[in-house]
Amino acid sequence: MNLDQFSCPNPTCPDSGKSNGGNINLYTRYGRKQVRLLICKTCGKTFSELKGTPFWDSRLDWDTIEKIYRSLLTGQGIRATARDFNLSKNTVKRYLRLANKDYGTVLNFLQDRGVISNGDAQLRELLAQFSSRRQVRERSTGVAAM
Structure with a gap:
């Protein structure tokens, strides 16, 4: 998945809801599935790549x-x-x-x-x-x- 499709979920961030802004970077990976934890360069908020998707909290690999x-x-x-x-x-x-x-x-x-x-x-x-x-x-x- 390309990082350009993500936007900051922080409602107080000026870049909230704006995709393709170049403000989202990979912060780290976590869990068995090595899910990406992303960070907004504008406000510093971290969030999972799966947040708000059907695979959020899925136990299967x-x-x-x-x-x-x-x-x-x-x-x-x-x-x-x-x-x-x-x-x-x-x-x-x-x-x-x-x-x-x-x-x-x-x-x-x-x-x-x-x-x-x-x-x-x-x-x-x-x-x-x-x-x-x-x-x-x-x-x-x-x-x-x-």
Whole structure:
């Protein structure tokens, strides 16, 4: 991810909300996933690259998240994907919901990792496939499936 896409989250900073300002630098990395801690050169505020994204506070490493999406994109179901990576099916469902909720961030993540190559058609198809299954279940049982 390019640092130009980030902006200072400090509401009192003159550069707050302004991306491509050149005021954001890498401060350090932290955690098992080596997440970048960024710093605003204008006000000195530090913040995580994941703050405000669907991956904030995620316990899974990047490779596992990538494998979940890769498996689902190849046509494997939720339960089979969960079984393959020794995860709960609810964890796999959560990452599908994250893709629906913050589509752009998940798409950028998958493109950066080389999972999706032909634009966003693959991810849109995946989300449409699972959302249509959910709607069918909701109509037949009267209860939300995810």
